[in-house]
Amino acid sequence: MARKLPMHKAISEAIAQEMERDPEVFIMGEDIGTYGGIFSATTGLLQQFGVERVRDTPISESAFIGGALGAASKGMRPIVELMFVDFFGVAMDQIYNHIAKAHYMSGGNLRMPVVILTAIGGGYSDAAQHSQCLYGLFAHVPGLKIVIPSNAYDAKGLMISSIRDDNPVMYFFHKGLMGIGWMPSPPEAANEVPEEPYEIPLGKANILREGQDATVVTVSRSIYEALWAAEELNQEGVSIEVIDLRTLVPLDRDTVINSVKKTGRLLIVDEDYRSYGMSGEIISTVTESGVSLKFPPQRIAYPDIPVPYSRVLESFALPDKAKIKDRIKEMMR
Amino acid sequence: MARKLPMHKAISEAIAQEMERDPEVFIMGEDIGTYGGIFSATTGLLQQFGVERVRDTPISESAFIGGALGAASKGMRPIVELMFVDFFGVAMDQIYNHIAKAHYMSGGNLRMPVVILTAIGGGYSDAAQHSQCLYGLFAHVPGLKIVIPSNAYDAKGLMISSIRDDNPVMYFFHKGLMGIGWMPSPPEAANEVPEEPYEIPLGKANILREGQDATVVTVSRSIYEALWAAEELNQEGVSIEVIDLRTLVPLDRDTVINSVKKTGRLLIVDEDYRSYGMSGEIISTVTESGVSLKFPPQRIAYPDIPVPYSRVLESFALPDKAKIKDRIKEMMR
């Protein structure tokens, strides 16, 4: 039987296995070497692979992320860590104007097998510049695959697929799922992980729980809030289907639409900002398809406010089990 | 009677009038002085106000856009031009982590009356890094007002409101609306503009054409494609309501919902990328409201591809009158 691993170990194991398999894979980032990654996604790699393949960088995100493009153009398969997704603004040009577009702009001549690994999410009072999700923003611009694991098993399989993919992949891990001890994490996120490498195809949503009355579509840490709510609602006789999208690009529209066809009710739960983001896209996907709904589509998302510092304020803003339960009950009326 | 002005003159006139009125208003950017702005949004300002208040900058977008924050913190009201919105990635951190969040993070103590003026849009073969709209991306992150004029009258009033607003405003002008002679522009965009200063409140959509059968919601240059389609459809007995949102933040949800209540059909036309953007947000706004629809909501948006260079490829991708007509006809079946 497979061991249970916390998500951070699943990620570093996946990277290590791919680095063993393929000498072109290497990793760069701030504090990813000696420190092992602030959120432990790269722990042990330096010891195993040395300073040439595990490169601690200066705080020069444009240089080393742009550097990934140059290295890829010469056949390397770079992984880079952007320590918090919140910092994207110092390197976004290299990410979205170049890495994301190079394949298209070169008419398919240049491949960009680059993985950008980054930490997302709040819930521990790290305030406005260290708590965001922002995957919706990256999903809006073409050319980036968007991967968002919610548990250790997926984290490993999706990381291996991301590294093997010949396209640029943004890989978003939620700090509150990593199981790093000093940061709370749902115990369920640390699930069974096979020792050997395996792939999980990008673009396949995962139905985590089947149900008849309503479909909850979500990603990342909110998965657990949804599952907990579903469990409690079940006791009250309401049966919820919970879908983990796992990737936003490609987006598994069919799985979502088919589920809503069955349940007739749709709720999106999203820790990213509410407006002009993931929640709107999923609602549109479903309503465009012409599925008939028993209740207007709903969303519980992060409000359109910067993330406040104070615990009472942040809790108020975050999607959680209670909000999901309440909303579903409204939808069942 | 008011004169007709091309949009670029309406913008520079608005800036000039505000600079006359308020000595704290000044402007920085690349080629905004001697050159008068690559798209002529600042023509004449240097001559009228001199090099202290009209500052040509080095190609250092982070420095001068971040500089706007510092200047605002000392009571100035900076306007900065980001020459093409496509370049945002080199300065996004200052825009979204600082200018957008400073008021909130300071608990309301710091005001950020900063206007970021930027050019959007394609249609003239400027390819993947010079043709995007991206307003959906900026609308996703909290703290920025998003203003998108579609004609000279609105451009002046919205610019004056933007400058007088104590919050950060991103002001997106479409190159293909400016009436600059060397770039095609619908003649209707150059409409009557009063000489005296006036404000158009941010957050009020504009019903440009009333109709009964379907609501077309759009912004910027696509407005004209929609109006032309509506005109032709009218001949065929189909009556279209065309709404110019004018601002995405704040978003005038009521005007949209009320219109769809009346028409029962909704089509979004959007020159920004299709997924995870404006089109999804508008569809969600309407469907969440529970309005009953005669046909599933539709969108014609820029496909999720980088903007291709070749004219035949770009034309294929851009929303236009023909696509709107065809889609509306489908919706009427």
Add this chain to the structure above:
Amino acid sequence: MEREEIRRDEFVSMYRLMFKIRTYEETLGQIYYEGKTPLFDISKGPIPGELHLSSGQEAAAVGVCINLRPDDAVVGTHRAHHFAIAKGVDLKKMTSEIFGKKTGLSKGKGGHMHLFDTNVNFSCSGIVGASFPQAVGVGIAAKMQGKDFVSIAVGGEGAANQGTFHESLNLAALWKLPVIFVIEDNAWAISVPKEKSTSISRNSERAKAYGIPGVYVDGNDVIGVYEVAREAVKRARAGEGPSLIEVKTYRFRGHFEGDPQLYRPKEDLEMAKQNDPILKLEEDLKGKNIITEEEISRIKEEIETEIKEVIEFARNSPYPEPQEALEDVFTGGD
């Protein structure tokens, strides 16, 4: 003689400030672990989230800020308490902010990395390298308003490798703005030592790339820092343009609280502590008879009492109402 008199005051102020900063930081460094033991959980306790303390770096802040007026601006970093205190930020409000309270500088919305006190023109943020352009902007305002306030851009030696450092130095030099760039070289950027991040040994040398003065100064000698900064501030006020000062210092605590610090040899820290800038100043002042043992004791007592009161105030302050989270995105509603 008058000059000496003034200098004595300044010496005492500097000592007082440095001691205050140290006491404050070490106090927060204790409180931080409340509610986080035995199992360390970053989200728990009266001060949740990241906490970057500045113990050991006091002289950099004090030596610079003693030259400043309230209308001068300081733009700090993620590690900003020492500059905030030296700049005269309201300490009760600052502490309440760090405790997430309604009485905080930002009513609990900002937190430790986002301290804004508009009364003394202090601000800071959590993005490395973001301070430089913002301080340049203050310089633009000074010039346009014809005023002689100056602007301090603080950054770590790690931050000096961000693109903003270059862009800002160039712009400030080009436009001859009253901006002083202060690089705190505390040897580390989290776990990355300066030799592994910076291609030359001193950032101050980089001043030449912009045609402005650059000085490297010992950050355990507050007087030295003071003098170098005084010169730079004078230049800036006189309209002679920007300067770059790099201060050689060392951080005594982890990068943030909870940092296991496996990356740095214990001996380095021990050695650095032998050059504690506060002890050094204390000895200096005593040696030069500028201050007596009793005065020192009195100062320490006063400071300890003040810090206690400040903490008390923060602890006893109410939290904001949850729904206040939705306010203050924009001014004037919406």
Add this chain to the structure above:
Amino acid sequence: MEREEIRRDEFVSMYRLMFKIRTYEETLGQIYYEGKTPLFDISKGPIPGELHLSSGQEAAAVGVCINLRPDDAVVGTHRAHHFAIAKGVDLKKMTSEIFGKKTGLSKGKGGHMHLFDTNVNFSCSGIVGASFPQAVGVGIAAKMQGKDFVSIAVGGEGAANQGTFHESLNLAALWKLPVIFVIEDNAWAISVPKEKSTSISRNSERAKAYGIPGVYVDGNDVIGVYEVAREAVKRARAGEGPSLIEVKTYRFRGHFEGDPQLYRPKEDLEMAKQNDPILKLEEDLKGKNIITEEEISRIKEEIETEIKEVIEFARNSPYPEPQEALEDVFTGGD
């Protein structure tokens, strides 16, 4: 004597290349206006969109690239034709790309600012300053693969004020990467003259801020550029790290075609044209009897014929099918 023989070939190659670039650029500069007269409309004609030509700057590209092998990389800018040609990019495909044709390097998807020829490791882009990090990345690959190819980062003097310039120089110096930073100082960034964008007169001086060699060289003297670049390439190949070369040049045409150029005094351009690098080389070679009038005539004829064929090829090539727009976002589909 053998050495002289080689140098003669190189001289001739350089002359040939420079003349080819000039002829190409001036030819495109004419074709560009087809369909755009009498009313200039940027969206019209066989070459729509922006067009940035490099006439006057040939020596910078040729002097550098003559030292390169196909496996060496050049990362260019928005103004990249001269480097592309000097690097040996397939000119038929490049021209077809500029005409938006299916036979183009990128099947019409890239266009003039986005030329990619993986056979000779050439790329460029429309974002100022973006080339620097990308060239550094090539240097990383060289080092990790244990190969001795080198990487050229091209930027204008305007680009040198982007943050990426600083970050990339630091990283390349720190990791001792085989990267040569080539700054083309053509005096202008669109309408902004170097004095109004750059706080010191020479970017090459900025090399000191990274502890690497920096040279300023006359870009009307292709031999001078060649020698400086040869030195830098040798260093890079030998694993001795990066260099910074600033080439003093001048652009003969507008920033882009259609540029009214009201910002620059006509006399400046006239003066620059008196130092035309091609005429200078021609005289030089004739003076030294390296090349005869007849050879020159023959070269010119050959080039003119070649360019004609290239243009013909592009004109006669088919456009892509409209729906091809949807292909190539990702490799391997979705």
